[in-house]
Amino acid sequence: MRNVILAESAGFCYGVERAVELAGKTADETGGCWMLGDLIHNAHVVEELAHRGIRKAEKIDGLTKEDTVVIRSHGELRSVLDELEAKGVRCVNATCPNVVRIQKLVAQAEQEGRRPVIIGEAHHPEVAGIASWCRHPLVFEGPDEVQKWLDADPQNRETPVTVVAQTTCIRSLFESSWKILKKECTNAKIFDTICNATHKRQTEAEEIAAKVDVMVVVGDRKSANTKHLTEICKKRCPRVFQIENADELSPDSFNGCSVAGLTAGASTPAGIIKEVYATMSEEIKAAGGKEESFEELLNQSFKTLNTGEKVTGIVTAITPTEIQVDVGAKQAAYIKLSELTDDPSAKPEDIVKVGDEIETYIVRVNDIEGYAELSKKRLDAVKVWENIEQAVEDKTVLEGTVTEENKGGIVVSVKGVRVFVPASQSGQPRGADLSAMIKQKVQLRITEVNRARRRVVGSIRSVSDEARKAAQEQVWANIEVGKHYTGTVKSMTSYGVFVDIGGVDGMVHISELSWSRIKTPSEVCKVGDTMDVYVISFDPEKHKISLGVKDRSVDPWEVFMDKYSVGDVASVRIVKLMTFGAFAEVVPGVDGLIHISQIADHRIEKPEDVLSEGQVVDAKITAVDEEKKKISLSIRALLAPSDEEDTADEAPVEE
Template identity: 40%
Template sequence: MNEENNELLAALDAQPTVEVGAVVTGEVLAIDNDRQVVIGIDGTGVEGVIPVRELTSDRDANVEDLVKVGDKIEAVVKMPVTSETTGYSYILSKKALDARRAWEEAASKLTEGEIVEAPVSQVVKGGLVVDVNGVRGFIPASMIENRFVQDLNQYKGQTVKAKIIELNASENRLILSRRDVLNEERSAALARIFDTMAVGDVVEGKVARMTNFGAFIDLGGVDGLVHVSEISHERVSQPSDVLSVGEVVKVKVLGLDKDKERISLSIKATQPGPWQKAAEEAPEGTVLEGTVKRVVDFGAFVEVFPGVEGLVHVSQISHKHVENPSDVLTAGEKVQVKVLDVNPDKQRLSLSIKALQEAPAREERSSSNNSNNNSGERRSNNGGNRRGGNNNRRNNAPMNYSTTEEEGSATLGDLFNLKDFD
């Protein structure tokens, strides 16, 4: 009898000890009426049980969809069962084992500086709650973007890339930064762009965001700025009046500043300019309707196309003498003009209003001369003196005199022969 007792004690001593916190492997023996998974712990001869709350975080999950009788499963020993009526020796937890391994993996990624993909499970006031392989993590609002974000709800349901920057498993504290990932991606994109892109290149980009002073265009991880003055040839008050976020646009590279990491872009430089349109649609002789934009001492500027203004010189306003253009024209007035000359390279357009008006009738010069001669003869007959003779010569003086070098440089003394007054 003593020998049998000794053999029994020796057999019991040979059984592996099941310790709380240890990881054990076992076979699923059954799923009981309380939705608990009964496990035969390998090498121990005892059974453990995994309650549904220790199997999954989904309270509505169907246990039979998660495990089947005969499956092999690993779990953590949480505690011994104190009641002898249950028939089980230990409470096990698969969820705790998954969390432990997730913390270990997270610690490894923190050490290696690796990127994790984390679904956003909740948006709170201070940031985003994410799931990192079963571990609850948090991305503070300041760590979401490399710029200020007004509305965090846009991230709900998304899976974001982030880096673990702080970890404390004992306090269940896991802090991540998406901004660090974006900064690294931006640095790589900047290096690529500055190596491959040159001033004058035309590329495609997507409108990322807009401000009062312009629009930021995503060129593939890097934003370039289109100033409001470079959006269109026409005047733009607000970028949002002509662009929308997400819109794909063509842009021309105006400037690359590697030191300041700035890229200057233009949308209007990729579009035909208004002066090109003017040259094509309004050659010399074209009649257009325009709007007087402003009146100056030497004429008036008339807009004939959006962004194209031409000058009506004071001499081209009317066949009548115009002393002050503002006496004839006013800003905002609609007028018909004729194109006299167009120079798109110098952005100059010469216009005429009087070219579309009928010239006033002019008396024959011979009739005018005859009248003058008759008048002179009457004065001569009445006076017959030296002064009368001089008057005849003044009236008969040539009217088409010129002061150019080609046609001579006659003076008034030459014309009237002042020695006759001696």
């Protein structure tokens, strides 16, 4: 059997690993740099960093603008960061992204007139750093201090509060604290800021501690998350040792121990964990010191199955209702069809084959009857949650389908997990009908996960905004006068339309929409229309683009000259009425004047007595001024002459 159960999540978390990598990279680039205090809570790692040229400074007095400082993973006081900036010292911020988020939350809370409440250890550098991002923070280590503050002054219950947690806070302490505040305060906002990796590490350590004779926790004694791991393990295991390295272990620690557990804090390097694991295995064997019988060895060759654990086995048989799996245990194991897949029409043989290796979840173990019930479906669900949690840290873009609209937003199904997307993060305009998004496939990022409450929050807008920003940068990087785009009409005004040419809106003036005279853009297009446009001008600083639609390769005057001559009769459209006559469109982009004396075969007071804008009439071309591109038209010339009217031709009149 396995003498030591090693926690899968033991060792460096994402934030610590990122900080160490950033520090090493900075040292390589600069030839040596500084860290303020300990970069992470592990003396062994800090010593190794010193060998790589990363020196430790307790104060910033001696630093100059020639120096480079790496900010530790726990974060730093805002006043210190401001002073470094004032001195011109280059800073490389290795603060854990989870800590940065909490700093922003408390700063925002104070801007909104709310009192920031931090659940954590007041003297821990992470908490001190977070508190420095607001002026009047409240720091409580647990529910007792919360209740004491509430009881101290009745007005405290009326104070709007925003509640956050130290990333390594024990979940039970945080939950009991925020529940009191939620119940007794009239206006409380709660943000679960405990690191997902921390919660996973604590849960796993608790589960292992309940199964072993001795539990070993490895980590620096200054590390808060290591201390919390030890506290959690002591509740489930009577013998718990917190050590910094393998040298602190002894055979006496494992007297009477057959199975020991091992976990490690987030700042413990893999090398130390590996060394402790090997030492523990040897010490347990040495403490046992007895020769085992063949029967004992045979029994130990079988796995011990425990409800709730993962187990990998080989498919040995398939029936219409279940599959049988060899998991290397004394019990016979099987998976019901209902625990294999959610698809009621699926057949077992379509999902797995005899000989396939399959990873499953142990639902129930019956030692009396000698069988174990397994579930692949539940394990898949667990993996999905793990992937969802990892997606928060990695800021992964996921794809899902909108399944419903509910109060305040929409629900997106991501691999079977319900993700709530607030209306403000849906990517739709304020007040839009969100039900229109149902059944649409969307891309989103996960912004918040509370696995205990099965609550997941996501943002579609962050993905669409990022894509739009990238598209905008692409447009501005390649735009040039005369370049053609296929765009979409986004909005309309009385003076023109705005067209999206790939993330950037350009304006087409009404005069550029058509060669013909139009009064409103709606005469030629509508919102949503696809439009071929070209760039007339652009201003990158003001982010303004002027677009055109009219085909400049075609000269309307040449079209007119090719089609008509003096004496020809044309069907024209009245486009403008003046006191001296009417302008009529002969071909798109070319107008002619019908003088008031040439409108009718009798004297009229004003053109609108006979004509109206938009009216189509026949007119004779009586004169063409090619130099000024002016045309004279006559309706009267096509009518029988009247004795009382002057029949003299009129020269073209300027518009």
